[in-house]
Amino acid sequence: MSDDFFPEDELMPVEPPPLEWWQKEGVTPPVICNVDSVTGEFLGASEADYSPLEPGVWLTPAHAYQCEPPVLETGFAAIRTEGVTGWQRVADHRGLTVYSTATGETAVWHALGELPPEWTLEAPSSEFDEWVDDEWVLDEAAQAVALTKVAARKKSLLAQYSTNMINTLQNAVDLEMASAGEVEALNAWKVYGVYLNRVEPGAELTPSDWPSSPNDTAMAGWLETQGFEELSPQA
The missing domain is CATH 1.10.8 (Helicase, Ruva Protein; domain 3)
Incomplete structure (x- = not known):
């Protein structure tokens, strides 16, 4: 093998591939808010995915919105549904013990929203309490x-x-x-x-x-x- 060196044998610099549109400086993916498919309850936030075939287009999956996440409060949930602008605050008693205003029996609540009149979060003080005018009264x-x-x-x-x-x-x-x-x-x-x-x-x-x-x-x-x-x- 010859040890002779020829200029054309020098390595030529390789140009980096051009940046994709979503990789360019200053391009920031928008925030998307994921919601429950049935209730519309806010589940969490993430970044939108880019559309590789559509410059400047960000993909929003089903049951999600490009928007600012809601500010969550204890005892409440945020929901958003089609055709409604902004977040709605609804009561969230899920997982709490509720009491029947008719019998005093207990149950664990699983639904969003205010409790119906036949249930209350207030516990009776005895088995002889009756629900009268939105409070327990001893019989x-x-x-x-x-x-x-x-x-x-x-x-x-x-x-x-x-x-x-x-x-x-x-x-x-x-x-x-x-x-x-x-x-x-x-x-x-x-x-x-x-x-x-x-x-x-x-x-x-x-x-x-x-x-x-x-x-x-x-x-x-x-x-x-x-x-x-x-x-x-x-x-």
Whole structure:
């Protein structure tokens, strides 16, 4: 191979390819706002794509607009639909717990917009609240009935337990098998039964209105096994 050097062998500078129209200085892609195809809710912003065959044309995909993104506020969403200029602000309670104004039952809300009249974000303070004039109001009569029923069931369960204790201890006495402690316990349970019988179930009963039993711990355990739950009155 010859080591001779010829001028025509020098590398010639390569001209860079001309810039495409969207690559030129000062050309900035516009911002496009993407929206939900059904609700028109703003989903996010991005840059528009260029049209390689149409100089100066930027592509706007379906369900998108060339515009400034909305300013989002807590508790609201922004929507934009065909034929409407600008963003519309709508209430957004999605994911929140709502309450039926008819029954007080709960649900998780999934729709945009204001809540219909049959639902509210305000929670009732008790199971006896009624929706009156756009607020929850305690139904005192219904609460009193429920409290009375609960008190009656409590009295019945306490009487059942004390009667069982009296019968068991009385058998020991009748058979002359009772210890001194059992004789004392029998008398205490009989006294308790008398006081318990004097309790009149009602809505105004307080814990101090119930007599103390010879074994309050065992009595409380008995109530729990029977699925009993106290009902606290609401102010």
